[in-house]
Amino acid sequence: MGPYQPELEAFPKTKFGNKMRQFNPDWYKPPYSGWLEYNIKDDAAFCLCCYLFKNEFESRGNAGRAFANDGPARLKSHVGEVNSTQNKCFNRMLDFSNQRQSxxxxxxxxxxxxxxxxxxxxxxxxxxxxxxxxxxxxxxxxxxxxxxxxxxxxxxxxxxxxxxxxxx
Known part of the structure; x- marks a missing residue:
């Protein structure tokens, strides 16, 4: 179990402002490898652990928000500090997948x-x-x-x- 990380020959390009941008599969590597998920249909990246567990920590209901607009900068800011919502969600996802705790x-x-x-x-x-x-x-x-x-x-x-x- 883990994030859906398809390996495509070429990811679709989308125009943002006056630049053409696309998902970079290098983002699948650490430190984002355990939670970054790519949705082919939406051409967007999401945080799997926040999608699954964010509502337990926040009631804003924006867990499905994609990293579509500002890519790497948004990925870094999303992780945040040690006690951030994303880290809490990631730890909850690890606990969920740990069979010894079943x-x-x-x-x-x-x-x-x-x-x-x-x-x-x-x-x-x-x-x-x-x-x-x-x-x-x-x-x-x-x-x-x-x-x-x-x-x-x-x-x-x-x-x-x-x-x-x-x-x-």
Whole structure:
């Protein structure tokens, strides 16, 4: 898994101002190699990790913005400082692709009692989801915070189920 980085014989040229510009495949090399993605249809480069995870850190909704206008300068400024949104997104993408942090790996490290407890909680969640789907109900509430009186069907039913079954 990683960014889509097609190797074309010649990338399309586009006129910006009075200059003809095109994507440079050398940008696939470090330091941009882990996240720079090129879209042939749009003839534009994007940041894969920001596309996937930016909305978790910012609510501006511009994660899909391309580096079309100012190329290398925009690439450098996009990365930013160590604690920038792009670096947070890149680290989230690395964590996502790290199989040692997967659920399967986590479960294999548990003892039998913990595995059994996990299965009981998982089955309770699945049963609640089935009930909600069968009845065409919405999963989420408007406010799911701890202080909220009503958190939505999923959390409310799961809490109800847990209160009535001590093993959950």
């Amino acid at each position: 659920i399967r790996a986590s479960l294999s490290n548990l003892n039998e009692k913990d595995k059994s407890d996990y299965r009981i909680r998982l089955n309770a969640s699945i049963n609640v989801v089935r009930f909600i789907l069968r009845n065409g109900l919405s999963f989420r509430g408007h406010d799911e915070s701890e202080e909220s009186e009503y958190k939505g069907f999923f959390l409310e039913l799961l809490e109800f189920h847990g209160n009535n079954h001590s093993d959950v």
